[in-house]
Amino acid sequence: MVQHTRGKYTAALRTRFAPTPSGFLHAGNAANALIIFGLAYKFGAKVLLRIDDLDSARVRPEYLDNIWQVLDWLGLKPDEGPATPSEMVQWSQHQRLVNYTLLLDQLVATGRVYACSCSRNQLLQAGNASRYPGNCRHKNVPLEQPGTSWRLNTEGLDPVTWTDAWQGPQIIDIAREQGDFIIRRKDGLPAYHIASLSDDTAFGINLAVRGLDLIGSTGAQLLLAKLAGLTVFQSAVFVHHPLLKGADGQKLSKSAGAAAIGRKAAQSSLMEQGPSPAEHYRSAAALMGAEPASLPEQAQLTDLLQVFQSHDLPHPHALPLSL
Ligand SMILES: [Zn+2]
Helix, strand or coil: CCCCCCCCCCCCCEEEECCCCCCCCEHHHHHHHHHHHHHHHHHCCEEEECCCCCCHHHCCHHHHHHHHHHHHHHCCCCCECCCCHHHHHHHCHHHHHHHHHHHHHHHHCCCCEEEECCCHHHHHHCCCCCCECCCCCCCCCCCCCCCCEEEECCCCCCCEEEEECCCEEEEECHHHHCECCEEECCCCCECHHHHHHHHHHHCCCCEEEEEHHHHHHHHHHHHHHHHHCCHHHHCCEEEEECCCECCCCCECCCCCCCCECCCCCCHHHHHHHCCCHHHHHHHHHHHCCCCHHHCCCCCCHHHHHHHHHHCCCCCHHHCCCCC
């Protein structure tokens, strides 16, 4: 983070930018990073760069390199986390597998975890693949049985509620909307929810800034945090920002082929061919509610930070520290 006069918030807030190196970053990722750093500037928060490399089969060195190149190009400097690709060894999620196992153990101790031996085909035949119907909930498949995933029995759990600083009051009925979600994958790796929640806890993250597409994930993770008694995450401030839309009005995503930033070897020249940093700053400012004309064509990062300084989040009372 560049050093500027910080906002009027004084408590020790910590947030993170947590990209997955399974593809090149696109404009939606850039907007997410700029909002995270903009809010960090506004609230005087520290920014951790956390690279979610757990699924090593999908990680490629050029995707990793691209994260630092894009952050650098946008003028964003995290306060903590790996500063170069070579520092990934010590910051890798694989160094924290023991934490994830501990969290899984805590959840098993609640008596709500069961093994699911359903095949992909069985799940597809069951209809709505995004909500598991609970086939294995009472089958007593041993947790140790190889090739099974672990699910959380969400039956009878209260809806999750919080006040989101951007989206306002939230009520998410996980049992009804998501059902018994997976917490450990068939290959034995912890599910995304486990690694993300465990890492946020380990790093003391108390300001979580995410795209609106992850609001359901936040609900699931709050449910897990409550079951495991993880208080920092439960009392964190959550900010789910609107997503940058593509020209077709659809969400930008790697799978949908959103234009990568710096796809080829000649990184700097390709970055010059795509939208400039100024255009990314203007997009982020618009998401924050600034009039497009309020940022100059050749906007600098400092112009964007001023937008964050002068605009409140839609639900600022969700921030316990506002003066
Ligand atoms: Zn099953």
